[in-house]
């Protein structure tokens with residue numbers, strides 16, 4: 001049995017608090033001049049693990065009894081068959097973190113029956129957060145002190161759609177998709193921020209043919225679908241979660257369908 005809409009919303013609030021705790025630790029390392037990977041105990045690894053620890057501790061307090069699958073310990077976590085679980089990427093956008101362009105995120109999502117139904121994406125360096133609860137809409141906070149406000153996908157401009165794609169992991173299949181869909185503009189962006197840009201109506205589509213893991217996409221998908229968009233497997237059909245090894249196939253994340 002799934003959670004009620006009210007329970008999902010309460011969990012999303014708990015995810016926001018957990019992500020904020022992680023962000024504080026990440027930013028304390030991000031601000032250090034030599035936060036570059038090193039062979040032994042790199043600051044990046046410390047940021048990842050500190051964020052993971054902060055999230056797991058916060059979730060244990062606020063949402064006990066729900067299995068937590070995090071990038072940092074996915075192999076060690078068992079989810080009871082059919083049970084809802086929480087998917088966590090404590091620091092998505094490793095390369096962007098290293099290059100210090102701000103395009104990295106903390107991601108926490110609730111998965112029920114193979115679908116992300118609530119999620120939070122928080123971008124520590126940008127000072128923004130996005131939250132989505134399926135059936136209850138999506139909202140954004142920030143940058144700075146800008147309060148939570150509703151967001152939704154936009155209708156594409158008939159003159160051509162705007163796409164977002166990975167900054168660090170582009171491939172030929174993505175380029176072929178862009179060429180085939182009359183893309184009028186393309187923005188290269190790191191991490192799950194791409195889902196958020198589509199969700200808030202800054203772009204129309206995010207095609208992804210290269211590899212991702214379930215924790216890279218679950219929270220972004222929850223935000224996007226709560227904002228009126230959809231994520232489909234590239235070959236068609238739903239984009240399912242809880243797969244063996246947590247590895248995703250290719251997908252297309254859409255905003256609103258084009259006007260008929």
Ligand SMILES: Nc1ncnc2c1ncn2[C@@H]1O[C@H](COP(=O)(O)O)[C@@H](OP(=O)(O)O)[C@H]1O
Pocket residue numbers: 089091092093094095165166167168169189190191192211212213216
């Ligand atoms: N070869 C590969 N196998 C699995 N996942 C990959 C991958 N190359 C990139 N990714 C995933 O893509 C994410 C980055 O997305 P993007 O390219 O959109 O910024 C990475 O998240 P992390 O940065 O958390 O490792 C990583 O999980």
Ligand SMILES: [Mg+2]
Pocket residue numbers: 089091092093215216
């Ligand atoms: Mg990731």
